[in-house]
Amino acid sequence: MRLKLAAAAAFLAALVATPFILDRAFPIDLTRLTATGAEVLDREGRTLSVLPVPGGTWRLRTNTADVPGSLTDLLIAAEDRRFHQHPGVDPVALTRAAVQWVRAGRVVSGGSTLTMQAARLLEPRPRNLRSKLIEIFRAFQLEARFSKDEILGIWLTLAPQGGNIEGIRAGSLAWFGRPATRLDAAESALLIALARRPSTLRPDRHPDAARRARDAVLARRGGPAAGMSAADRELAVAAAMPDRRHAMPRLAPHLSREMARGATGPVTLTLDAGLQRATERLAEEVLTTLPDRAALSIVIADIRTREIRALIGGEWGSESRAGALDLxxxxxxxxxxxxxxxxxxxxxxxxxxxxxLIADLPRHFGAYAPENFxxxxxxxxxxxxxxxxxxxxxxxxxxxxxxxxxxxxxxxxxxxxxxxxxxxxxxxxxxxxxxxxxxxxxxxxxxxxxxxxxxxxxxxxxxxxxxxxxxxxxxxxxxxxxxxxxxxxxxxxxxxxxxxxxxxxxxxxxxxxxxxxxxxxxxxxxxxxxxxxxxxxxxxxxxxxxxxxxxxxxxxxxxxxxxxxDAPRRQAPADRLRLLFPPPGASLAEGAGPVTLRAAGGQRPLTFLVDGAPLPAEPARREVAWTPPGPGFYRVTVLDADGVASSVAVRVRQPETTASDVVLIPTGAQR
Incomplete structure (x- = not known):
């Protein structure tokens, strides 16, 4: 009897210990999860620049807090409705997949839970039965080691998004040009669908297939009980497909490369993203006017704190101007x-x-005889x-x-x-x-x-x-x-x-x-x-x-x-708000290209309006480009932060050669 009890106890102990032994013997490889690109933020937490992982893949660490709650709801509804109930493997889904496989003679549905998908993303393998068994084992390991939110974070970080884009945050920047926190339901559904077949569902190459896949994800959560009204779903289904990839954020490239070197997480700098963007645009304009191979560098800092607010190290990527160097x-x-x-x-x-009174006259200081310029x-x-x-x-x-x-x-x-x-x-x-x-x-x-x-x-x-x-x-x-x-x-x-x-x-x-x-x-x-x-x-x-x-x-x-x-030579107070160009009563020739509206004085930010409609502009700047839509009379207005306005009436005429016409210089051209 004692031997039987001892044998039973040994068997139970071995049964309990086996998972721990296997876990130690075959640990999960988290290399891909930890190999994420660097992210550089400005003083307000806005993204300045992101850098890819070695090899060129764009992958940013993403947690559930980095995406809207509606996205994770859509993800669970579309991929794993019982995610919060199962221990990593859903027996119902696996049984259904096996029955469908036997009946159809091919794989109809994979039966993979989000946890199993996370395991596959961590350790990609050929899609076969052996790989599926390994995924099941890894899913139990993940559930034992991580919380449900952490497992979702693995999926959100590694989900393929087409080409060299991985993860929801990188996908949001690439396909929509904005942070993942600002994704709407349609955009979230597209990124979830894209993770299933990234090569055949890329919206820039296969827009119709991408739209159908997106709408299928939305349909999984389309009823009122699932939190989306019929009107909201109709609006999401009508949303346009992105037709191109956006460039990844790359403000302050010299500083970003310098400060992100060796970083294990996001790096926050003192820069102001808006000012940095405006300064980079200014530098681009100035560089076109400089002599061959001449370069430009700019530094702007806050006097009180000594924090650098904007920095231009040179023309990034230009070989003739040594763009890789921070000048x-x-x-x-x-x-x-x-x-x-x-x-x-x-x-x-x-x-x-x-x-x-001091003398500016010829003088020798030993052998040194300086001259004026x-x-x-x-x-x-x-x-x-x-x-x-x-x-x-x-x-x-x-x-x-x-x-x-x-x-x-x-x-x-x-x-x-x-x-x-x-x-x-x-x-x-x-x-x-x-x-x-x-x-x-x-x-x-x-x-x-x-x-x-x-x-x-x-x-x-x-x-x-x-x-x-x-x-x-x-x-x-x-x-x-x-x-x-x-x-x-x-x-x-x-x-x-x-x-x-x-x-x-x-x-x-x-x-x-x-x-x-x-x-x-x-x-x-x-x-x-x-x-x-x-x-x-x-x-x-x-x-x-x-x-x-x-x-x-x-x-x-x-x-x-x-x-x-404290200056003995006091300056005049700041100028009143006024338009420098166009002047009052200007007669402009149609078809000469964009007109640069310029203002002086006033309290920034300035807003430029034509016939009451605001023009898109960088708040830090005092100028904006405007292309007249056709001949006619227009009222150009500039409004400052204090509500002060200055307006002029201008006329856009059919092209004529008259001495009274104002000659328009397209934005960026030189006088």
């Missing part, structure tokens, strides 16, 4: 762009004041005017009194350490850009001037602002320099911006740096290989771009503006 980190000569900090130090140490001399000028005019002799003279090593140390403290040749010491040419720096460092330097001399590094990752700021230059000295640099842009642009340009020898580098009370921005233009661009200067090449950058930014608050309030 905001390239070490280049800053030219005269270092002078403002030099003057701030001179003011701080009492060497000069803004009103001190214009090759002439201004004579006696105030220090403020010498800085504003970017005269070279006074700057070198100030550095001679200040000390080149002291100036280099101060630059390092302010966040822009000069890169000198190996073994070289700082010397007088440093005043005119005789050292290397980067656009990121120069932006940090100008943020120091904008923030009353407080130095902090620029930041790409969000978090509390650091309290370890250092006073790199005395507060009043920084304010004095900021006041000197507040001036109008030569070609027009926002008021209240302090700016300075720089040009390296031979026009190799063109710089424009600026700040208002809220933002600091820098623009660099040059050839990545360092070859010269004869005739290119910071004033003519980079400064117009800087003006357009500040036109994208929200206007700085009129109250508490430290730079403008």
């Amino acid at each position: 905001s980190r390239a070490v280049r000569s800053p030219g005269s762009a270092l002078k403002p900090f030099l003057y701030a130090m001179a003011f701080e140490r009492g060497i000069v004041t803004p009103s001190t 214009s090759r002439d001399f201004a004579g006696r000028v105030t220090a403020a005017d010498a800085l504003r005019m970017s005269l070279n002799l006074p700057a070198v003279a100030l550095l001679d009194q200040l000390g080149a090593l002291r100036f280099a140390s101060a630059l390092k403290l302010a966040g822009a350490p000069p890169r000198l040749p190996r073994g070289a010491d700082a010397s007088l040419p440093l005043a005119l850009g005789g050292a290397g720096t980067t656009l990121r460092d120069m932006t940090a330097l100008y943020a120091t001037l904008a923030d009353e001399g407080r130095s902090l590094p620029l930041r790409l990752l969000p978090g509390d602002a650091t309290d370890d700021a250092q006073q790199a230059v005395e507060r009043r000295a920084a304010q004095a320099v900021a006041a000197i640099l507040v001036q109008r842009f030569p070609g027009g642009g926002p008021a209240g911006v302090a700016w300075k340009t720089g040009t390296s020898w031979g026009g190799r580098d063109s710089w424009a740096m600026g700040f208002d009370a809220r933002h600091v921005a820098g623009v660099w233009i040059g050839r990545p290989d360092g070859t010269a661009m004869p005739g290119a200067t910071g004033r003519h090449a980079a400064l117009p771009v800087l003006a357009r950058v500040f036109a994208l930014l929200p206007e700085a608050p009129r109250q508490g503006m430290r730079v403008v309030a």
Whole structure:
């Protein structure tokens, strides 16, 4: 008797232990689940960029919280109605599939539960009986290890969506161009159906088959008891099929690649997606105007937090412009762009004041005899005017009194350490850009001037602002320099911006740096290989771009503006809202292409309307393209955030050759 009891106990123990032994002996391979692409988010959680997994597959980790509840309801209704009741295998479904197989002599329905499908997605195998038995075993393993929501997450992450697209989040971006959280019932049904036969149900190649499959999924959940009214179902069935794949999000590609390297989850940056998108569009427009092989880099940061809001590293993908390189980190000569900090130090140490008269006359400093860019001399000028005019002799003279090593140390403290040749010491040419720096460092330097001399590094990752700021230059000295640099842009642009340009020898580098009370921005233009661009200067090449950058930014608050309030040369208040183009009473020729409507002043965001109908536009911009639908009279209106409006009446005429007609320049063309 005892032997029988012992044998029975051993048998029961073996029966209980067998699943655990098999689970340990044959563990589930979760490699595909963990091999997901990187996702880079902006400060508000909006997708900036996604990167594929090695090999080029677009796959993003997806949980039930990442999709609408209606999608998971549709999925369960279409694929596995008893998902929440069975232990991974549905005996009813398997029995039905087996009977249908015997009667028809072929597989009519697979009988696979969502858990079994998840197992197959984790470990793809040929579709045969052996694979089905393995899937059953894996389904029990999954149910023992994971919750029902986690199992759904496996399916949502790995479900094929056609081509190199896997998972519902990647599928939503590819087929609908928006996050999965915003999918409606028809879109959700299409992605669920697509997972069944991704090659034959692709909506861009087989729209009719895709529509029938989508409607079949909707029908599985079409009654009121299932949560969808008849009207809602009719609306879903009538929805159009996507006819193309959307490009995956790829804002800030240089930063995304840099910051996502080695990341195991989504990476959140300080960038603003809207501003980044508008800045990239601006860069695309500017690049068409630059000399051959010339590149462009832009950095925009918040002065208070030092968080970078937008960054253009170059033209991504362009071989002739070294698009793979992040040129905001390239070490280049800053030219005269270092002078403002030099003057701030001179003011701080009492060497000069803004009103001190200094000589701009020929002078030798040992063997060094600097010249002005214009090759002439201004004579006696105030220090403020010498800085504003970017005269070279006074700057070198100030550095001679200040000390080149002291100036280099101060630059390092302010966040822009000069890169000198190996073994070289700082010397007088440093005043005119005789050292290397980067656009990121120069932006940090100008943020120091904008923030009353407080130095902090620029930041790409969000978090509390650091309290370890250092006073790199005395507060009043920084304010004095900021006041000197507040001036109008030569070609027009926002008021209240302090700016300075720089040009390296031979026009190799063109710089424009600026700040208002809220933002600091820098623009660099040059050839990545360092070859010269004869005739290119910071004033003519980079400064117009800087003006357009500040036109994208929200206007700085009129109250508490430290730079403008402390400036002895006060600027006029912000311009009233007005339309720059078209002018009142303009007569436009039909058929000349898109017209660029431009506005100035007012509080952004601006809304452009034609005959009361709003035009699609980027909120950060002050211009929008409009194509007149035909001849006639139109009223063009711009409305700002305060509700102020400005309108003009225009006439679109049949093409004629008359002197009174306004010649239209299509958007993107050059004057």
